[in-house]
Amino acid sequence: MTKAKSYKSDIKAAIHQTASDLYEVGLIDKQTMHRFDESCLTPVHRFTAQEIRALREREEVSQTVFALYLNVPKDSISQWERGEKHPSGPSLKLLALVQKKGLEAIA
Incomplete structure (x- = not known):
C-alpha cells in the first residue's frame, strides 16, 4: 500500500510524477528528487x-x-x-x- 501524496496543484503533481519516474530509473539523484518533493508536495503542518x-x-x-x-x-x-x-x-x-x-x- 502506497501513501497518497498531496500536491500543490495538478501541474505540480504531473511534474513530480515525472521526476519520480526519472529517479526510479537513476536519471536524477536523491538530492534533486528531494528538491522536487519540497517544491511539489504540500507541506505537513506540525500542530502545536x-x-x-x-x-x-x-x-x-x-x-x-x-x-x-x-x-x-x-x-x-x-x-x-x-x-x-x-x-x-x-x-x-x-x-x-x-x-x-x-x-x-x-x-
Missing part, C-alpha cells in the same frame, strides 16, 4: 499543543470524543495538548482535515 486544544474546543468536543474521531487513545489527545507528545502520520493528516473542513469531514 495550543493549536490542537483550540481545534478541539472549536469543534466543541471532549478529549474522549476527539480521540474517537481521530482513532487514537484519549491519552494521546491529552499528551498532545500538554505538549508531551506530538501527532504524526495519519493523525496529522486528520488534524489538518479537521482544521480545514471541520470534524464532520472525518465523521
Whole structure:
C-alpha cells in the first residue's frame, strides 16, 4: 500500500510524477528528487499543543470524543495538548482535515 501524496496543484503533481519516474530509473539523484518533493508536495503542518486544544474546543468536543474521531487513545489527545507528545502520520493528516473542513469531514 502506497501513501497518497498531496500536491500543490495538478501541474505540480504531473511534474513530480515525472521526476519520480526519472529517479526510479537513476536519471536524477536523491538530492534533486528531494528538491522536487519540497517544491511539489504540500507541506505537513506540525500542530502545536495550543493549536490542537483550540481545534478541539472549536469543534466543541471532549478529549474522549476527539480521540474517537481521530482513532487514537484519549491519552494521546491529552499528551498532545500538554505538549508531551506530538501527532504524526495519519493523525496529522486528520488534524489538518479537521482544521480545514471541520470534524464532520472525518465523521
